[in-house]
Amino acid sequence: MIEISKLTLKYGEKTALQDISLDIPKHQVTAFIGPSGCGKTTLLRCLNRMNDLIDGVTVSGTIRIAGIDIHDPALEITELRKRVGMVFQKSNPFPKTIYDNVAYGPRILGMRGQSTLDEIVERSLRAAALWNEVQDRLRSSALSLSGGQQQRLCIARAIAVEPEVLLMDEPCSALDPIATGKIEELMADLKQQYTIVIVTHNMQQAARVSDYTAFLYLGQLIEYDATRQLFVKPSRQQTEDYITGRFG
Amino acid sequence: MKRFWKSGDPFIWLTGGALALSLLMVAGLVLLVLCNGLGFFWPSPIVRLTLSDGKELLGQVTQREAIPQPDAPTGTTTRYRIQVKVGNRDLYGADFVWVEEATIARRDSPAEAVLIERREWGNLYGFIKEVRDNERTVAQGSEMAWSTLQTLLPDATSTFKEIRRIEKTELGAINSAQEKIRLTLKKLQLSGQEGGAEAERLTTEIDGLAAKYHAQEARLATLREASRQTIVVSVIGDKETELPLQQIVRIIRPNSMGVWSKGGVYLSRLWEFISGDPRESNTEGGVFPAIFGTVMMVMIMSLLVAPLGVLAAFYLREYAKQGVLVSIVRIAVNNLAGVPSIVFGVFGLGFFIYLIGGSIDRLFYPEALPTPTFGTGGILWASLTLALMTVPVVIVATEEGLAAIPPGMREASLALGATKFETTWRIVLPAVSPSILTGLILAMARAAGEVAPLMITGVVKLAPSLPIDGVWPFVHLERKFMHLGFHIYDVGFQSPNVDAARPMVYTTVLLLLLVVLILNLATILIRNRLRKQYASSVF
Numbered sequence: 001m002i003e004i005s006k007l008t009l010k011y012g013e014k015t016a017l018q019d020i021s022l023d024i025p026k027h028q029v030t031a032f033i034g035p036s037g038c039g040k041t042t043l044l045r046c047l048n049r050m051n052d053l054i055d056g057v058t059v060s061g062t063i064r065i066a067g068i069d070i071h072d073p074a075l076e077i078t079e080l081r082k083r084v085g086m087v088f089q090k091s092n093p094f095p096k097t098i099y100d101n102v103a104y105g106p107r108i109l110g111m112r113g114q115s116t117l118d119e120i121v122e123r124s125l126r127a128a129a130l131w132n133e134v135q136d137r138l139r140s141s142a143l144s145l146s147g148g149q150q151q152r153l154c155i156a157r158a159i160a161v162e163p164e165v166l167l168m169d170e171p172c173s174a175l176d177p178i179a180t181g182k183i184e185e186l187m188a189d190l191k192q193q194y195t196i197v198i199v200t201h202n203m204q205q206a207a208r209v210s211d212y213t214a215f216l217y218l219g220q221l222i223e224y225d226a227t228r229q230l231f232v233k234p235s236r237q238q239t240e241d242y243i244t245g246r247f248g
Numbered sequence: 249m250k251r252f253w254k255s256g257d258p259f260i261w262l263t264g265g266a267l268a269l270s271l272l273m274v275a276g277l278v279l280l281v282l283c284n285g286l287g288f289f290w291p292s293p294i295v296r297l298t299l300s301d302g303k304e305l306l307g308q309v310t311q312r313e314a315i316p317q318p319d320a321p322t323g324t325t326t327r328y329r330i331q332v333k334v335g336n337r338d339l340y341g342a343d344f345v346w347v348e349e350a351t352i353a354r355r356d357s358p359a360e361a362v363l364i365e366r367r368e369w370g371n372l373y374g375f376i377k378e379v380r381d382n383e384r385t386v387a388q389g390s391e392m393a394w395s396t397l398q399t400l401l402p403d404a405t406s407t408f409k410e411i412r413r414i415e416k417t418e419l420g421a422i423n424s425a426q427e428k429i430r431l432t433l434k435k436l437q438l439s440g441q442e443g444g445a446e447a448e449r450l451t452t453e454i455d456g457l458a459a460k461y462h463a464q465e466a467r468l469a470t471l472r473e474a475s476r477q478t479i480v481v482s483v484i485g486d487k488e489t490e491l492p493l494q495q496i497v498r499i500i501r502p503n504s505m506g507v508w509s510k511g512g513v514y515l516s517r518l519w520e521f522i523s524g525d526p527r528e529s530n531t532e533g534g535v536f537p538a539i540f541g542t543v544m545m546v547m548i549m550s551l552l553v554a555p556l557g558v559l560a561a562f563y564l565r566e567y568a569k570q571g572v573l574v575s576i577v578r579i580a581v582n583n584l585a586g587v588p589s590i591v592f593g594v595f596g597l598g599f600f601i602y603l604i605g606g607s608i609d610r611l612f613y614p615e616a617l618p619t620p621t622f623g624t625g626g627i628l629w630a631s632l633t634l635a636l637m638t639v640p641v642v643i644v645a646t647e648e649g650l651a652a653i654p655p656g657m658r659e660a661s662l663a664l665g666a667t668k669f670e671t672t673w674r675i676v677l678p679a680v681s682p683s684i685l686t687g688l689i690l691a692m693a694r695a696a697g698e699v700a701p702l703m704i705t706g707v708v709k710l711a712p713s714l715p716i717d718g719v720w721p722f723v724h725l726e727r728k729f730m731h732l733g734f735h736i737y738d739v740g741f742q743s744p745n746v747d748a749a750r751p752m753v754y755t756t757v758l759l760l761l762l763v764v765l766i767l768n769l770a771t772i773l774i775r776n777r778l779r780k781q782y783a784s785s786v787f
Contacts, residue, residue: 050663082665092656094675095782104674105664141781154660161664 001026001195002047002165007061009042009051016042018219020061024212029187029196031210031227033203035247039219040199044167047197048084049077066164082109085158089170091150093142093157098134101142101153105161120160128156129186148179155186159194166190168198172205184209203243207231215239281761285754289517291502291510294361294373296484297332297347298354305345306361306373306484307334308502310747315348331747335363335371336483343370344747359504360390364481365497370528370748372491374483380490382476393479397499400477404493407475411494414468417718422461424719429454434615521755530709530739531748535756540714541627541707541729542696542763548631548725549638549695550688556635557642557691558684564643565650566672585640593701596633601625601705621726625706627715628725633705634698638691645690649683650676679782685775689768696764699733707734709742732760 002024009017017039024030032040045051046063049070063070070080082105093101102121111117121138125131130152134145142153151171158166168187172180187196187209200206206213207227214224215238223230223239234240241247252258297305311331317324328349337343364372379387379396387396429450436447477493497520500513524534560581568574605623613621622628653676661671699707708728715727736756743749 048663050659053659053662078665078667081663086663088656088660088663090656092654092660094657094660095679104661104666108664108666108670157660157664 001066002197003062003064004043004046005062005064007043007046007059007063009039009046010058011054012056016219017046020216020221022214022221022224024195024197026195027191027193028211029191029198029209030212030214031206032197032199032214032216033201033206033242034216034222035242036201037218038216040216041169043216044169044197044199047165047167048081048086050086052077082161083163084165084167085161085163086167087151087154087158087169087171089173091147091154091174093145093150093153095141095143097139098142098145098153099138102156102160105157109161124156124160127159127190128152129182129189130156146179148175148182151175151179151183152186155183155190159190164195166194166196168196170199170201173201180205203231215242217242278761281754281758284751285758288751288755289514289521291363291500291505291513293357293503294363295332295355295357296361297352299347299351300353301351304484305332305334305347307332307345308363308373309333310344333371333747334484335373338369339483339487339489340485343745357503360394360501361503362481362499362501364491364499365532366491367495367497367527370532370745372481372483372489374481374489377480377482377488380478380480386477394501397479397493401493401496401499404475404477404496407471408494411468411471414464414471418464419461420713421719422457422464426454426457426461429457431613431615438615522759526710528748529744530735531743531745531752535730535732535735535759537711537714538730538732538735538756539759539763540716541711542732542760543767544715545627545631545634545702545729545731546692546696546767548627549634550692552632552635553639553642553691554684554688557639557687558646560639561643561646561650562672565647566668566676581640581643585644587637588700589637589698590700590704592633592637593704596629596636596701596705597625600629600632605629624726625704625708625728626726627706627729630702630706630729633701634695637698637701638694641690641694642684642687645687646680646684649680649686652683653679678778681782682775682779685771685778689771689775692767692771693764696760696767697733699731699737702731702734707731709734709738732756732763736760 004023005021007017007020008015020043032043034040042051046059047065047070051057051059059071065080065084068075094104096104099121102124103117106117106120111120122131122135125134130149133149134153142150145153151174155166155171172183175183184205187198190196191211198206198210210227212225213227213230215222215230215234215236217238223234223236225235230239231243234243292308294306294308299305309330310333312328313331315327315329317327329346330349332345332347333343334340334345335343358375360375362374362376364374366372376390376393376397377388378385379393379400387393433447433450436444436450441447475492475494478490479493479496480488480490482488498513498516502510505513521534522539523536525537526535527533564574564578564581568577601623605620605626609617609621609623657675657679658671661675662668666674706728708730711728711730713727715724715729716722717724736753739749739756740753
């Protein structure tokens with residue numbers, strides 16, 4: 001689904017990602033793990049070109065999603081971002097109503113009509129396992145929800161536009177264990193429809209939810225394998241050191 | 249002692265004390281203005297003073313002060329003098345007189361003493377002798393005259409109002425229509441189409457209008473004929489004067505009025521102040537045109553400064569590449585706030601009025617030249633000048649608001665596939681609207697109080713008409729207007745009759761404070777509602 005080939009990213013002079021190549025399969029959960037500063041968030045943000053927002057970034061190499069080169073100048077960046085959605089580490093609902101938050105994406109796409117939008121909002125909120133909790137207060141402010149609910153709202157907002165890929169940047173790092181559990185359950189459901197790439201600090205979480213894991217260290221891809229393989233029998237010493245906690 | 253300083257207590261006292269002092273000063277100012285201003289309309293009793301040399305005075309006491317005696321030895325009793333408003337300026341020249349208290353032999357308050365507020369020449373103090381209608385005496389003696397007056401006065405006032413209305417509205421409309429046609433004819437003349445069909449049609453129209461004019465003038469003449477009622481008043485000094493009823497604004501006998509009737513007069517004078525037109529070179533009457541002009545100018549200025557300031561702030565913060573150039577622009581904008589306002593006035597005069605206004609005149613109104621239409625001061629240029637002056641405030645406030653928006657919100661919108669413009673329009677703008685309104689509040693407060701730049705760009709002592717009236721195109725942005733701040737200056741310092749004008753200064757100050765307060769409160773209420781909706785904004 002996603003083919004990354006010889007990707008190198010520099011912030012000015014400093015190299016953040018060095019020569020990364022990996023293929024992310026469709027309808028699976030792939031996790032990026034590694035210590036702080038290893039470049040996993042940077043790699044994730046390459047996939048929907050959010051790094052373009054930062055000045056002084058140079059990218060070389062290719063990334064293909066569903067066969068399309070995402071750095072092709074003929075491709076509209078907004079088109080890319082509609083097909084590759086993102087959920088951020090700190091939940092960032094808009095200061096609008098719950099309904100308007102979820103309907104934001106579809107409205108940008110030009111969808112009108114109360115019933116169309118109603119349907120989309122319900123569908124997305126159900127998929128994000130939030131519908132039961134908010135169905136009778138869709139017009140209240142999104143900021144009145146709890147942390148876990150806000151994050152699920154962000155997930156609902158991201159899937160409202162029906163992307164093909166869902167990028168999640170440490171989605172549970174600011175949540176309590178119960179909310180985390182709910183979102184992990186969600187991921188298992190969502191992967192039937194979407195390709196999910198998740199960055200996580202929490203190795204146990206990666207072991208729980210992902211099908212494939214990539215271990216990055218100081219901007220380089222050390223190992224990439226099926227999760228069961230990587231956690232049980234890693235092929236690189238560095239990976240084993242990290243997993244067993246010899247460094248973190 | 250050291251512990252006292254270390255604990256931080258003195259600084260708490262210092263901040264509290266400074267706040268208390270500021271509040272006291274503001275409260276003191278407001279109280280001073282309130283006392284002096286609000287007391288102005290209360291009808292005080294009329295006193296009749298007989299001096300030791302036999303002279304008599306009839307009027308209201310306005311001030312009392314100690315006579316300065318710098319050379320007298322210590323221990324001498326202070327001598328006082330009082331200022332009496334005797335009115336009757338057309339008969340005796342001065343309407344305020346200072347009298348030393350020591351020279352007063354007798355002081356009483358005759359119940360029938362009457363105060364007449366006139367349309368010209370100020371107040372008249374005296375006793376009613378008789379009422380006449382067309383040279384014929386209708387009532388005689390104080391009591392009878394008073395009751396007849398109560399029945400006749402309302403009709404006289406409404407006839408006067410009708411005459412004024414015909415003059416202002418009807419004749420005014422005919423005049424402006426005629427003027428328009430004259431200008432169109434001149435335009436045709438300039439373009440060489442003098443004798444054509446268009447010119448003939450217009451000439452016939454002028455003739456039609458002239459006929460209408462005559463008809464209205466005839467109406468006026470009949471109205472004036474019908475109202476020949478007068479009242480004869482005897483004044484101090486054994487003189488008599490005859491005054492047409494139509495010249496009377498208000499007539500009262502303060503010495504025989506109870507608290508309720510005095511309260512009624514107070515309220516009616518207050519209402520006249522707020523809603524009426526000025527008379528007697530702005531020392532009497534109302535300030536409604538000034539209120540209207542101030543509010544309209546602040547509104548137009550807000551309409552101009554808001555988009556200008558917000559767009560500039562957005563460009564500086566969101567779209568421009570942050571570097572040396574942007575920093576220079578930002579510094580320049582901040583320094584603009586320190587430029588003296590009179591400099592803005594001169595800029596407005598040179599650039600807006602002469603250059604742009606002159607060009608507009610040459611392009612669109614050449615037939616009116618050499619009389620300028622837009623090439624002279626007007627409410628548009630004044631508002632524009634003030635908008636320029638207050639734009640830095642709006643830019644700074646908006647930029648602060650933009651900086652306070654968490655970047656995660658923008659990223660979330662962009663990650664959903666929105667363009668930068670869509671993000672700005674749908675997410676950023678609503679979130680920054682409370683800050684924009686903060687900037688607008690500050691701008692309006694500053695603009696409502698500035699006078700210097702206005703004096704050169706379009707404010708006048710007395711404007712013949714309001715900038716909004718019933719004649720097409722209804723809003724006349726090229727007209728000169730009146731302004732409360734300038735009114736205070738004019739009444740306080742440029743008035744020919746300082747004693748009469750001084751109390752007006754206080755009341756006008758009070759009114760200006762009130763207008764600014766109301767404008768600010770309205771904006772604050774709107775901002776609070778927006779804040780509740782877009783709770784993430786902090787500024």
